[in-house]
Amino acid sequence: MQEQRKIRTLIVDDSAMVRKILSIGLGQDPEIEIIGTAADANMAMQYLARKKPDVITLDLEMPNMDGLTFLRSFMKTDPIPTVVISSQTQRSAQATVDALAAGAVDVIAKPRMELGGGLGDMMASIAQRVKVAAGAQVRMSAARQPAAQPMRPKPVAPSSLAKVPDWMIAIGASTGGVQALTRVLETLPADCPPVVIVQHMPEGFTASFAKRLNQMGPLRVKEAEDGDVLENGLVLLAPGGPKHMTVIKHMGRHQVRLIDGPEVCFSRPSVDVLFHSVAQVAGGKVSSAILTGMGKDGAEGQLAIRKSGGRTAAQDEASCVVFGMPNAAHQIGAPETLLPLDDVSSWLMNSCARATAGDRLESYKV
Structure with missing residues (x-):
């Protein structure tokens, strides 16, 4: 040999x-x-x-x-x-x-x-x-540099954004996730449901990543703090460091809770911890996506979301830098579908529309 x-x-x-x-x-x-x-x-x-x-x-x-x-x-x-x-x-x-x-x-x-x-x-x-x-798939990049102009102000939330959200979006990513999340978030509309994210990143780096995302698209993006309330058009990024991010329901509103706990799937914050909490409180009114990353964090949590009645997708192998996390989820039947990265944001919005349309789009049928 x-x-x-x-x-x-x-x-x-x-x-x-x-x-x-x-x-x-x-x-x-x-x-x-x-x-x-x-x-x-x-x-x-x-x-x-x-x-x-x-x-x-x-x-x-x-x-x-x-x-x-x-x-x-x-x-x-x-x-x-x-x-x-x-x-x-x-x-x-x-x-x-x-x-x-x-x-x-x-x-x-x-x-x-x-x-x-x-x-x-x-x-x-x-x-x-x-x-x-x-083993990562790296491609020739003409990557955009961050905006040189001052951070553009986000519009004041109109009444359509200020109402209590009836849906949420949960996303997990790791290796290659900075590029992938940028692509997804910059194409989501300003009035989209609240978004909660775990991106594996060392302590001290997630605040800079949230600031960069906030400069690049229509959504308000911030590093999550304990007690943050989920709002339409708001993206909350789990802080790297010693705590997990969860979502709880308090006085009729969904809020972030940062909690202590051991690493899950060698990760803290963990996608699994976030997804399990969302599965418990969202009542099925959640769309989730697992993007590129190594390991298996998020697979069990996304399966819990699917069993709770929520919608589930994962990034496909061809567009991943590392297919580990999406593949682990796929192997246990957690995602309904595997999607190219460029289709993730439209799938997320279309799946949210099921709350009012009453049926899923044929193009994304299981």
Whole structure:
């Protein structure tokens, strides 16, 4: 039997210490080969001119050419799966979200020496993410840069938006989800039902992602806070960090509750936790979608939504960066249908229309 070729990985980071930590840590994985390191983007570009890696790990805050500019340069011509290794500063968080929108596959918080005995576990996690990235479908991208103009104000909600919602939308995503969610949300109408989302992302990055989404479409988007009330035209993004996001019903209105709890499917916040809560309180008046991502988070929760009478869909393999989460849901019969990414927003709105139309559209029949 022919031995499987190792995943050739290039490490790009201006910190000699981080390059050493990543080289040693990733190099211990028998499936990964470190084929080079670069201290800045210019050195990395010279390296790419000679040899193409399978995966790049990339720091964004570097001298000379920054990592985001470097990423955009090769994603437009010769895409390479890229894992961003980012510090959790506000400036870095914004650049990281822009990098994910430009085509980076994943984001990982930069390892810290003070982790001590926990550094080994973190490196094992990074190695696993690099291996997932190696199998990701990355495409040439002319990714739009975030709006240079000040954030445009959202219109004051008219009475049609202010009424108590009678439907909600719940979405889960992970690897590749920044691009996918941007595509879905920017095509939903301003008067759509409230949207609750779990996107797997480290603590400190979801606020920047919510801000970016708020700039790009007609919907109001914010990082969710405990007690937020679900409103038409409002998107609530679960904050990365130590809590799960759930939806409860309180005094006739649906609200967000951020709760403590262990990781579910290796994730916190977890799509499963959100979806199970929605299945319990929505009374079947919910449309859900599982988008691109690794693992199986959301599958059981979406099945609960379907059993409760809610509508369910998942992104198809051809349009996913990673088909893990949608496929896991599909394997247990959770989604009614698998959809190309470009059809997800219209399906969500058409499925909501069932509340008044009384039947589902033929084009999306199970």
